[in-house]
Amino acid sequence: MSAKTSPEAPLPIRSVLQMVAQWIGKLGTVWVEGQITELTARGGTVFLTLRDPVANVSARITCARGVYEASVPRPVDGARVVMHVKPDFWVNKGSFAFTALEIRPVGIGELLARLERLRQVLAGEGLFNVDRKRRLPFLPGTVGLICGRDSAAERDVLENSRRRWPAVRFKVEQVAVQGSYAVGEVTEALRKLDADREVDVIIIARGGGSLEDLLPFSDESLVRAVAACRTPVVSAIGHEQDSPLLDLVADVRASTPTDAAKKVVPDVGEQLTLVHQLRDRGRRVLRGWVEREMSWLESVRSRPSLADPVRELDRRAEQVDALRERSRRCLSASLDRSADSLEHLRARLVALSPAATLERGYAIAQRPSGEVVRLAEDVKPGDELTIRFSDDRVTVTAQDA
Template sequence: MAEAGSNAPATRDAPWPVGLMSEKIAAWIDRLGQVWIEGEITQWQLRGGHVYGKLKDLGQDATVSFTVWRSVAQRLTSDFAQGDRVVALVKPNFWVKGGSLTVQVFELSHVGLGELLERLERLRRQLQAEGLFDAGRKRALPFLPGLIGLVTGRDSDAEKDVIRNATLRWPGVRFKIHYAAVQGDRAAGEVAAGIEALDRDPEVEVIVVARGGGDFQNLLPFSDERVVRAAASAGTPLVSAIGHEADRPLLDDVADLRASTPTDAAKRVVPDVGEELAGLDQARARMSARLGQLLAHETDRVTQLRGRPVLAQPERIVDERAEELVRWVARGTELADRAIEDRARSLVETRACLGALSPQATLQRGYAIAQLMGPDGAPDEVLRDPVDAPEGTRIRLSLSGGRLDASSAGSPAES
């Protein structure tokens, strides 16, 4: 197989040698130059004055080997050990012969307290600007949660304090516990995962994150942005019970309630059954006293009403109303009789007027009404002139005593 040129592209027919590829990788990595990195020392071995170790990322699963040559190690002013959080100036190197990547350390120092505080303060200001610390976001805890979610260390004093004190206050309380590391590089991810897992459980009504205090660096996971944002995103009310007054982690600010200790959290989350029973007894006593006062007051009112004269002799009301009723009946009868008499007198007068104006009165004086008979033999119009009744014309005469039919006798006589 022909040897490939250093600049020729690799193909199936003209592949690169392993050494060429390794040399190109080394050249690419060498162009990166020196960079500052931060991580946790997971391995620190001193051999022949040189230091060989490994540095792990603080947030994800990534590790790199490092070498501190004797000349640099002699200039280090601090002691370093596994678990230290450090900042280092390094230059990545790819070892062509072994095909491995290492970084050469030129400067190494612990992450200072001042730097950590500055980072926390920047994160605090950012979260505050987003409104995650606002009092309006705080939710009230349920009066008596049916199931309490607890994020804490396995077999920790914090777990025992919360469960023991909560059970003493309310024996029927139930817990769902999510164990997590509460310090170290795994703590932030596991605590955040515990909060999210308990928040997804519909039976969990309140979440308690508990740790039994510690120094500033041990409490750093509870100021980690992943933990703080998991707590802020939870739909379940959350109680922070880290148990450290001097160094207040950011979780305290975003939680719905901050408890000074895990014991205090247990007192805040569940009510005291003795106090509640005493409160019920007091409420029952107040209700009984109030009802007694109300009944006594109403009894006095009834007694006063019964002592009034109108109720002492209630028949007086009936007698007074009976006399009044008799007067109104008599008055009504009188008015009715008078109205009947007035109507009878008016009827007589009206009848007399009608009689005077009636045609019957005229007939009784000897007059008659003559009507022409129609073709059908029924009386038609009134006859007013003799010329309208030639001889033989049938007519009907209405007299005072009745009616009769007749025929005209001929031409009318001269007047």
């Protein structure tokens, strides 16, 4: 291909194709993996197409019948295989293909081992953690459904959902649910429904199948797309015993498409029954409370203080009268005792009073200053004295004795 060419000096196409064949022949051999489709045998040669299990990429492969028959078990359409191939370029037709030197079927054990390794990696990143899973809405307005074209899974979900709640709405995205196109179509439908603000929950549903049929739902890119969704996702893949990685990353796992309908859409009959039960329970609770309050009120009304209020007033009035009479008696006795004590004090005062002595004929001599004259020798001639009698007093002047 390094030869210099020009419009005046072009190379023959055979020369170009020969150079391409020589360059491709230097690439050597390589081990590849894929899924067999379009398998045909003509004479001693077997022709097939090897598709990538994830991307929409395929390549033509030829092999000798002996190489094909040497593989045990013999590959069939849809089988996952590993091939040892070398690239070939057919100069006569200008076509490219691989020639298979050896074919090895990919066993179930190897597929399971790969899935387990992928599961551990995704689990280590936290994609399967319970705390990141979201709760489903009680009554979704619109349910997004991703399912196969005209599939039984679609009918199961729609019929059971509408039987439970007839007003529920669906947006259905029909996609390939197995084969090389499944991952891309399911992922694209998931992103479309997740971007729709009317969709409250997304169901990914598929009926049962073999491990190879369910492999698209364990694809890493699909699992990560589900983990990145803002809308809750329900996985309803296969039957109870099937467990693709999609079940682990989804917010809710349903064992079957029918079970998914039951988990996403509430039963209107069950909800009405629940409403009736709650209403009856509320009525019983309220009636019990009213009856307890009425019983309490009746017991209060039956108490003597409320049954005959006047009687209590009479009793209190009697107590007031008794206390008033008692206080009157106490006060009278106290006054009597005080009067007696006062009489005794007066008698003592009368007995000790100078007036009583004066009444018996005695007199008291006092100087004008009020000083009492006790001895005659204290009086000098000419001293003026006041003589006090019991009824009056007189003023006298002392003379010589």
